[in-house]
Amino acid sequence: MDPLIATLSDYWGYSSFLPHQESVVRELLSNKDVFLLKATGGGKSLCYQLPPVHTKTLGIVISPLISLMKDQVDDLNQKGIRAATLNSQIPSSEQRQIKKDLQDGKIRLLYISPERFATESFVKFVKSLSPSLIAIDEAHCISKWGHDFRPEYRKLHTIKKMFPDVPVIALTATATKEVQKDIVDQLKLKNPRIHIGSFDRPNLRYEIRDAGDVNDQILEYLDSHPEDSGIIYCFSQKNTEELATFLRLNSDNAHYALPYHAGLKDEIRKTTQEKFIRDEVRIVCATVAFGMGIDKPDIRFVIHANLPKDIESYYQEIGRAGRDGLPSDCILFYNRGDKGKLMHFIKKDHFSAERKKIRISKLLAMSDYCESPICRRKVLLGYFGEDFEQVPCTSCDNCLYPKQKIDGTELTTAILTGVMNMPFAVGKRKVALMLRGSSSKDITSLHPERNPAYGKCSSYSEQQLMKWIGELIQLGYLQVLDDGYSVLMISEKGRYLLESTGDQSVTFSMPSATEEPVRRIKGSRFADVDYHAGLLRELKALRKDIAREQGTAPYIIFHDDSLVEMASVLPTTREELLEVRGVGQAKCERYGDAFLGMIRPYAVARPAPFTGSSGGAKSSTWYETQTVPEPACFPMRSERMPESVPELQVEPVVEVVPESEPGTVFLILKNDIMPKIHEQALRTDLSDRERSRLLDLLYVLKKTGSAKNWDEMGRFLSDLGVEELAVQCQLHAGEEERAEQ
Numbered sequence: 001m002d003p004l005i006a007t008l009s010d011y012w013g014y015s016s017f018l019p020h021q022e023s024v025v026r027e028l029l030s031n032k033d034v035f036l037l038k039a040t041g042g043g044k045s046l047c048y049q050l051p052p053v054h055t056k057t058l059g060i061v062i063s064p065l066i067s068l069m070k071d072q073v074d075d076l077n078q079k080g081i082r083a084a085t086l087n088s089q090i091p092s093s094e095q096r097q098i099k100k101d102l103q104d105g106k107i108r109l110l111y112i113s114p115e116r117f118a119t120e121s122f123v124k125f126v127k128s129l130s131p132s133l134i135a136i137d138e139a140h141c142i143s144k145w146g147h148d149f150r151p152e153y154r155k156l157h158t159i160k161k162m163f164p165d166v167p168v169i170a171l172t173a174t175a176t177k178e179v180q181k182d183i184v185d186q187l188k189l190k191n192p193r194i195h196i197g198s199f200d201r202p203n204l205r206y207e208i209r210d211a212g213d214v215n216d217q218i219l220e221y222l223d224s225h226p227e228d229s230g231i232i233y234c235f236s237q238k239n240t241e242e243l244a245t246f247l248r249l250n251s252d253n254a255h256y257a258l259p260y261h262a263g264l265k266d267e268i269r270k271t272t273q274e275k276f277i278r279d280e281v282r283i284v285c286a287t288v289a290f291g292m293g294i295d296k297p298d299i300r301f302v303i304h305a306n307l308p309k310d311i312e313s314y315y316q317e318i319g320r321a322g323r324d325g326l327p328s329d330c331i332l333f334y335n336r337g338d339k340g341k342l343m344h345f346i347k348k349d350h351f352s353a354e355r356k357k358i359r360i361s362k363l364l365a366m367s368d369y370c371e372s373p374i375c376r377r378k379v380l381l382g383y384f385g386e387d388f389e390q391v392p393c394t395s396c397d398n399c400l401y402p403k404q405k406i407d408g409t410e411l412t413t414a415i416l417t418g419v420m421n422m423p424f425a426v427g428k429r430k431v432a433l434m435l436r437g438s439s440s441k442d443i444t445s446l447h448p449e450r451n452p453a454y455g456k457c458s459s460y461s462e463q464q465l466m467k468w469i470g471e472l473i474q475l476g477y478l479q480v481l482d483d484g485y486s487v488l489m490i491s492e493k494g495r496y497l498l499e500s501t502g503d504q505s506v507t508f509s510m511p512s513a514t515e516e517p518v519r520r521i522k523g524s525r526f527a528d529v530d531y532h533a534g535l536l537r538e539l540k541a542l543r544k545d546i547a548r549e550q551g552t553a554p555y556i557i558f559h560d561d562s563l564v565e566m567a568s569v570l571p572t573t574r575e576e577l578l579e580v581r582g583v584g585q586a587k588c589e590r591y592g593d594a595f596l597g598m599i600r601p602y603a604v605a606r607p608a609p610f611t612g613s614s615g616g617a618k619s620s621t622w623y624e625t626q627t628v629p630e631p632a633c634f635p636m637r638s639e640r641m642p643e644s645v646p647e648l649q650v651e652p653v654v655e656v657v658p659e660s661e662p663g664t665v666f667l668i669l670k671n672d673i674m675p676k677i678h679e680q681a682l683r684t685d686l687s688d689r690e691r692s693r694l695l696d697l698l699y700v701l702k703k704t705g706s707a708k709n710w711d712e713m714g715r716f717l718s719d720l721g722v723e724e725l726a727v728q729c730q731l732h733a734g735e736e737e738r739a740e741q
């Protein structure tokens, strides 16, 4: 660990610096004068507090207000940093003790007023202490151009004369350009390093996306930015490797990505970093270990595949994008599950209750940011104490595509009724399946057809319903039982809504295309097609749901080109839908309403902004590539792997090697696992838990290459009732066969 970060972490409990902090600290440590303008709450004081703590020396802080000094001294002492103030309010006996402690080198920071600093005897005393820096807080007070001029600050004019070899840092949060210059001139700073820090980065485009199909979404983004260089931050070491592999495999190496994390050997990490800086590798899938000291100016995107733990980290990580000032993207894939996972880690770590509370509140601020419908810029800068007034900004998803609200009262009633009439409590997905009227084996034990809400929401996709169920949890109509299985319960508020006589209403946010709603993808198989990328995703999800229920492949329902055309021309009636290539009478009858239901809000929200090049969708070349079953590797649900389930009589794990990242394991498996799993899979009395364990095992087998052929995998998955994956395996088997011929 970087020694500065170690000090930061030991005393402040942060794992990373805020913007400007690190460079200011380093400049002071190398004896440079500094001028720092930074918004209130932006961590200015840390810049001068850390160096003396780090070097075990003394820093002098000149501050105009006694109350301010006292707060800072208390705050530092709380952190285990010895600090003191000398002012007229302190009894002389105590002052004597402080002076003695100063001489004994026990104090790291001494806060004093400008008046006292100006007296000759005091200057002499301070000189005898050999301070390592002098900080002038609220430095705008020295300028008569400032809004808060204080005559006593004038006495600081001679500070560089008195202490020519001690670095001086002048800090302020409020200074016009005129005042800035005045401060530097008045204090006679020597070649000062100037830091003017608004937190706004106008060239960064902020966007939060729903994390459904995150890998596919990232792939799609990369397809449309084939030249750009960027970082994709992942939650764990394993995630970085899996994602890098996924991107390589699914792009014919076009998106050649390398993983980077603390578990890799030093040389490998060094090489990866160098390759990235030299543009030999465009994409790095990394944990937060990546980025410190990377000064690559042309990072065009920073993607967070998972939720960061707090806004400070997030801001620092996205801060690596677009240092050259050119437009760059910051995309975060938000998933409430990540929040739960991070919460879990906070709760089980060894920090004090106080620290935990702080970390939890920081995490909540992070997730609030993701869920907020307000300008991202405003929320982000507001967090750092900066007021951002130019709303709407021109480059955040919320300003560019404000979320549409729809009346969700009827839907809410259906969902609540569904939850209430379940024979036992289940999670979101099963509720969604039941509401869609699914006949999936996953819910047979629930006797869904007996539920009055069965099939009441068949025109929405499973994903969409799950999202709305999530909103109902947030709005307090549903509760999640914290038993480790996240099952749903109806709340008091929910009951009240069901019993009320229609005088209550609920609004939902529309499924919005959070990225550019109109996409023209250059240089890819989608050349010349304009379409709503978000809608296309929704349509694909719906198609997947239908296919799963029918035990068939998605392309049997509609080909990709039909969906692209739908997302492009936005048909709103059956007649218009029939115009779409690949939509005949029968399919229109069977699926028309469901697909139209999904398209209509987009057509209403943004009336046909297209350039009419949908004809490109008819090009036949890309269809071939698109129907290849997507996952060449299945995601691995590693957090559930280490435990074995004795009742399954399958003991797959020979050895568990813990990695440094929490929640990930490396498994070595027994050879005879496959027949054993098959045997178990054929059991008719499998519980949900056993079924999900078997699934996990299959993921691992696929991962480790123990499952030799796709046909076999497909059979097993089919036996397990996991039709979706089974179909994918069968398709893959077909692909392989064709390839061999």
Ligand SMILES: [Zn+2]
Binding pocket: 374, 375, 376, 377, 378, 392, 393, 394, 395, 396, 397, 398, 399, 400
């Ligand atoms: Zn905005």
